[in-house]
Amino acid sequence: MQLGLIGLGKMGKNMRERIRRAGIEVVGYDRNPAVSDVASLEDLVAALAAPRIVWIMVPHGDPTTQTVAALKELLDPGDLVIDGGNSYYKDDAVNADSLAERDIHYVDCGVSGGVWGLEEGYGLMAGGSREDVERAMPIFDALRPEGPREDGFAHSGEVGAGHYAKMVHNGIEYGLMHAYAEGWELLEAKDIVTDVHGTFRAWTRGTVVRSWLLDLMVKALEETPHLEGVSEFTTDSGEGRWTLMEGIDNAVPMPVLAAALFARFTSRQENSPQMQAVAALRGQFGGHAVQMLDDKADVNPAAQPKVERGQSTEPS
Template sequence: MSDQTAHPEQHGNDPVRHLGLVGLGKMGGNMRTRLREAGLEVTGYAPDPTTTDVETLEDLVAALPRPRTVWVMVPSGDPTRQTVERLGQLLEPGDLVIEGGNSRWTDDREHAAHLAERGVRYVDCGVSGGIWGVTEGYGLMAGGDPADIERALPVFDALRPEGPREEGFSHAGPVGAGHYAKMVHNGIEYAVMQAFAEGYELLDKTDVVDDVATVFAGWRRGTVVRSWLLDLLVRALEEDPGLTTVSGYAEDSGEGRWTVIEGIENAVATPTIAASLYARFVSRQEESPAMKAIAALRNQFGGHTVRSTRPGSAEQVAESAREGAAAEGEPTGPA
């Protein structure tokens, strides 16, 4: 293990010059690269021996000058919780933890309270940019004490896109505000993606439009819907016209759900975001129980044909329902 005394000390409010980074996956690994290219010293830790700079979390802490700053970039939930708890045991008063994963904002308050018992500072930071952040920069939304934000500005400036700071970085408020802002950002992202997806399906299905990919590409400049998400959709269509190699199964990582819940808690209607979230739920069903119930009900009250799971039996089911409805004097019209 490294000797902590071999490193020069920093004063508590000095800007960070050497960062510890826990988690070197697709996002964390790219962030390490961008930080180093900006001239910051980074010591990274991950269980994968092919990517880590040190063997243990203890080694990471020992490699950093006091007061230490450690950025946590691991999956939300238990992995983040366990990492923060372990850092609470290893770090000292005046050290700072920045949590940059997709944690729920309420978790941040728990993390901050836990670390405060040992005098360790805490900042939460929502990070947007995905795999492109290493070259394009990351959109950052931070929550925490102004002094802690000021201390970490060299890190934020290295990660954010080039240009005015306020266009790629925001200090959203106290602890929890960063992840709250990122949660709402992702809820909006869900809705925008769903709108593009529905437009794509309609254009693809009609025989009026010959080249859907060209239409989307033509929207990239001069239109009110131009955006990076549109650019990425055009790229996807260029790589795979018709999206024939992609399954229609779409996961959600939690932020959309939390946004809808927050809307309910605050009596704010979020119908577009909610609909986009529900569309993802539907995408995971090979057979929808809800739609089966609707088909059965239409058959019962209107005698409408049902596509039975038994081959060749659909018309028999429909005819039986019609006879029953006629005998009871029920309407058999469309619905």
């Protein structure tokens, strides 16, 4: 069996290696010639015997759309394209319909596993026809973790279902990460807890909050105790926003995801405009001190109280 793999970044390169270990021939293409097996998409297609299977592992949006358009002109009827990136699920129908004009088949596949997938395997969520998914099953089996197929792979539904499932997965991930982060900050804030890292490590066995994310939190604290020097600036790659939009469209309350996503937005603001407004309002209605950015001018500086943790300075 052969596979063409487009995109050999942090995940794609490891996926190529894991699939090869399963005995499947992989021809990889990347714009970086240092990691690419061939010089162009044309060379990749020429190296595969028809009917071909080509897996796209590039950033969502224009890079994926452009790659699908290029493959539409290069592949033959009966070939199969799998999009394994983090594409927006509504794009899948557009890409599938475009390829169908030349009788080229399409499957979308949500992939979870990050840089650890090479050794641990990847969680996979596929969307497409039963026939197309079955055709690619040896590849999915090579990528998923060892053990029963259903523990690491799901045929989630029709085209778009795989990326929809991965989108929701990432939305849940946002909430879990933020819950651990809040717990870590509270433990660090209280002097009574002197071994925060050890406490987190103890949670990794036998407790109801154990998870792989918790294991990674312990690893992060081992590498950087108290997370000294780590910037709070946190990006988001889109899936959290899309999940929240779906919650709104379907009247599904998602306060945990909303809080986690908005916290990421806040992390990118050097000086939050919202909190500037709050500080100014507190100065107006309660005479509370308003600290200025140049640290030189205060409004009603005599009103600045000394606040102990847990006390409130709001007027009663």
